[in-house]
Amino acid sequence: MTQNxxxxxxxxxxxxxxSLNLFKECGIKFDNGAGKLKATSSNFPAEFLFLRDDDIPGYVEDGVADIGIVGQNVHVESNKNVSEVKLLxxxxxxxxxxxxRSEEYRGVQDLQGKDIATSYPIILGNYLQSQGVQSHIHEISGSVEIAPSIGLAHAVCDIVSSGGTLLSNGxxxxxxxxxxxxIMIGYTKMSEEKQSILNQILFRIDAVQRAKN
Ligand code: PRT
Ligand code: ZN
Structure with missing residues (x-):
């Protein structure tokens, strides 16, 4: 019996x-109906696990999942032993x-001794260390942007996309x-059989990407 x-x-x-489109565009069919936690493909030896993104690196490190897709921010912060298969x-x-906004800023040294709120203590800690700056890192799990206005921290370190959230919080x-x-991450001890299924997927992803360009 082939393994999925x-x-x-x-x-x-x-x-x-x-993430789902990536596999659908490769011709892998599956049903991801609302509330589903798991789905098996009807035409390819693969099954999908639908999880919180923060849990994915741990599942892949343990081999409960063979591959997973997360942001590089979550991958690096999780510090799990997984392989980096492909940037997406x-x-x-x-x-x-x-x-x-009202505060003056001359450079990273201005953060010396300050309190910084973040959900990314590892990435922030590494950065501050590389800059030779000692700050107090306060780990909080959400609504990081309100920390300065409620007196919890002087600064924040958070994900930014458009910048709108920072702006609206002053x-x-x-x-x-x-x-x-x-990024697609992978189990470091994948069986040969699973590695060859993964290779088929990577081959198809490359073909889809080439067709788009
Ligand atoms: O429920 P689960 O734990 O699975 O999801 P989550 O809420 O932890 O993550 P989710 O879905 O918000 O984000 C998943 C991944 O998307 C993140 O880990 C990032 O890699 C990536 N990503 C891309 C973002 C953003 N853009 C983004 N804008 N993640 C979060 N944000 C937040 C940001 O923190 C800010 O508070 O969105 C807010 C709006 O951003 P602005 O700058 O556009 O206003
Ligand atoms: Zn999350």
Whole structure:
């Protein structure tokens, strides 16, 4: 019996639609009806797991899923032992430090000794260390942008796309510390059989991308 390649994609969010389209454009058919947690393809040896994006790197590290699609921000922050299979070019964004608009900013040294709120303590910590700056990192899981206005922190470090959210919270972007797009990650100990199913998918993705250009 052939084994199915297990593919972890975000259940609902900014990565979901493009992730599913990637496989659909490759001719892989499956039913991702609302509320489904799992779907098996009707015409290709693959099954899909629909998960929170934050859980995907751990599932791929453990081999519960063979491949998964997440933002590079989530992949790097998770610090899991997975292979980087392919950059996918969608869900582009950046991770930036922002401060209240009214405050002066001369350079990263201005963050010395300050409190910075973020959901990305690892990426932020690495950046500050590389700049020789010591700040206090406050890890919070959501609504990071309101931290300065409620007195929780002087600055924030969060995902930015259009910049509209920073603007409407009275903040200005002062440092871009990481650029991100969607990435396909893989289990490091995949069987040969699954690797060859993955190779077929990668071959089809390349063909679809070549046809578009
Ligand atoms: O529920 P689950 O945990 O699966 O999803 P999630 O809420 O954690 O993630 P989701 O769906 O919001 O984002 C998934 C991935 O999309 C992120 O990890 C990024 O790689 C990427 N991405 C691209 C973004 C954005 N653009 C983005 N704009 N993730 C978040 N945002 C947020 C940003 O933090 C800001 O608060 O959207 C808000 C609006 O951004 P502006 O700058 O356009 O106003
Ligand atoms: Zn998430």
């Amino acid at each position: 390649l297990r593919i972890a994609v975000q259940k609902s969010g900014r990565l979901s639609e493009d 070019g969608f869900s582009k964004c950046r991770l930036s430090i922002a401060i209240p 903040l200005k972007e002062v440092e871009v510390i990481f650029r991100s797009e969607a």
